[in-house]
Amino acid sequence: MVAYQRTNRRPILVLLIVTAVALITLDVRGSGPISTVRGGAHDVVDPIAGALDTVFSPVGDWIDGVTKAASLKDENARLRRRLDAARGEQAAARAAVEENKDLRKLLDLPFAADANAVAAPVVEGAPGNFELTVQIGKGASDGVGADMPVVTGAGLVGRVVEVSRDRATVLLMNDPQSGVGVKMERTGTFGVAKGRGDTGTLRVDFVDPNADVTAGEVVSTAGVQNSPFPAGIPVGTVSKATRTPGDLQLDVLVKPLVDFSHLDYVKVLRTPSGR
């Protein structure tokens, strides 16, 4: 048995616990100085991150290749089949796009794709294991602000939650902390889509239990008042709508249009609601 001097340990531990709880409380309530300190920390680390990424990304790619070889083969075959199908649908889609443009001009509706936006590369994944975020290579110096929506050509990716000078952190839609007001395109039914982690689906809450929602229906942002997300950004398609007798809402699951595990470039919509 190792002999050691007993000291009065409790005051130190109690002080640390009290300090940590105080910090957690302040951050949960939205303390401005804490956000400033976070931004400053990112400003210091980001240049080092860029240099290290250049050196270590081949190692990461090798590890990915080893651990994901089987799934990569399956994904390759699946994508080839999808490409063949997409080519067949391309001609029909062109006609629909042109008709859509003409109709929108007539109705003078705002459309997300016309918003002031900045393209950004995705440079890093989440630094921790319990959050679904990505780091993008554009920051405050490029006009990126907190709460700005982030999209790709497929649809909604998430929103900006932290901004430093040259980078920003994007909270992905599949993170359980994410939520956005949505509308079913066919019926106009409203709800709130929330992330469900790595399950591959989003859950839509507060859907009228009597609503006529069917699988395959397109879901897009509703653009409700005070929402940082403008209306019309595609979110996903309904994968399941279950009606349980006595429930206060319809159980709706949505498959996102964006593949959150393969993000290379995104677009930040510099909307007025962003800070």
Next chain:
Amino acid sequence: MTWLPRLRLGLLIVAVVVLQTTVFSAGLRVFGVTPDLGLVLTVAVACSWGPERGAVFGFVTGLAVDLFLSTPLGVSALSFALVGYGAGIVHGGLLRPSRWTAPTMGALAGLAGGVLFVGISAVAGREALLSLTSARIILIASVYDALLAFAMFPIARWATEVRRDGVQGALGYPSIGR
């Protein structure tokens, strides 16, 4: 305590945070999971320096890591401090450390730290973290932590060394493997 160990530990904290938020988050993931570098280092320091200093070091390291996470500031600090404190007490009760003490402590730290992080985050409003997915992540991360402990413990021993004549045991905490 001289200033040299503090300087070394300060540099180690910076290095661990940079590696955690850049190299390990971008590419060195195993089944999508990153290790808890700061947590393993905290346990290693606690084994060398005791529970009180281990808790303080864990608090500072956790706070540095929290600056780059979207979870509330202080969650990692509290988790790391408690694990560091516990590791220091457990190690102080060991009859005879062996070569497997480091990876075992690393794995246990990963498990305890992960559970504490999820629990504290849930209390702070992140109830969605209480899931089977989190349990899977914690298990994989603890294995990764055990592997990294082989490297982190000698580094911590070097950083906390006060004198080179091997009298660090004056605090009553002999280093692993001696």
